[in-house]
Amino acid sequence: MPEGLPSSLRILDLASNLIPAVPNNTFKKFENLTMLVLTDNHISFIDKLGFNGLGNLVQLQLTANRISIQDLEDSIFKIAPKFLPSLKKLLLSRMNFTLRQNSLKELSGNLHLDRIDVSNNLEICQIPDNTFSGLVLKTLDIGFC
Numbered sequence: 001m002p003e004g005l006p007s008s009l010r011i012l013d014l015a016s017n018l019i020p021a022v023p024n025n026t027f028k029k030f031e032n033l034t035m036l037v038l039t040d041n042h043i044s045f046i047d048k049l050g051f052n053g054l055g056n057l058v059q060l061q062l063t064a065n066r067i068s069i070q071d072l073e074d075s076i077f078k079i080a081p082k083f084l085p086s087l088k089k090l091l092l093s094r095m096n097f098t099l100r101q102n103s104l105k106e107l108s109g110n111l112h113l114d115r116i117d118v119s120n121n122l123e124i125c126q127i128p129d130n131t132f133s134g135l136v137l138k139t140l141d142i143g144f145c
Contacts, residue, residue, distance in 0.1 A: 013037040022046040028053035046075035059089040069097040098123040117141040
């Protein structure tokens with residue numbers, strides 16, 4: 001994370017920065033963020049409190065990283081209703097993970113989430129029953145499986 005960034009930022013684009021992980025409280029001082037772009041990094045792990053403090057975040061872009069579905073379930077999906085209550089758009093394309101039955105059920109507690117993009121994930125050619133149950137989505141992008 002670059003030093004000296006103003007805490008008043010609303011949009012933070014850290015795409016293509018070779019970031020390997022998101023440790024606890026990485027973005028805590030950026031409570032005004034509405035959009036966080038972490039696309040095309042080497043993120044393979046997100047601590048459970050990696051996005052702590054981002055209560056105003058509306059869009060989270062994790063496209064083209066190396067995060068497993070298990071890590072996503074443990075870090076993003078389970079914490080989103082509590083730590084990311086304003087999240088509306090979650091972009092997870094080009095990640096090459098497999099969705100499991102009920103893998104997104106934790107997100108159903110997030111009443112604002114209305115768009116999920118899991119496109120270009122070659123492992124998502126078959127979607128198990130109840131994968132998206134409980135979610136009230138307006139847009140679901142599963143193109144190019």
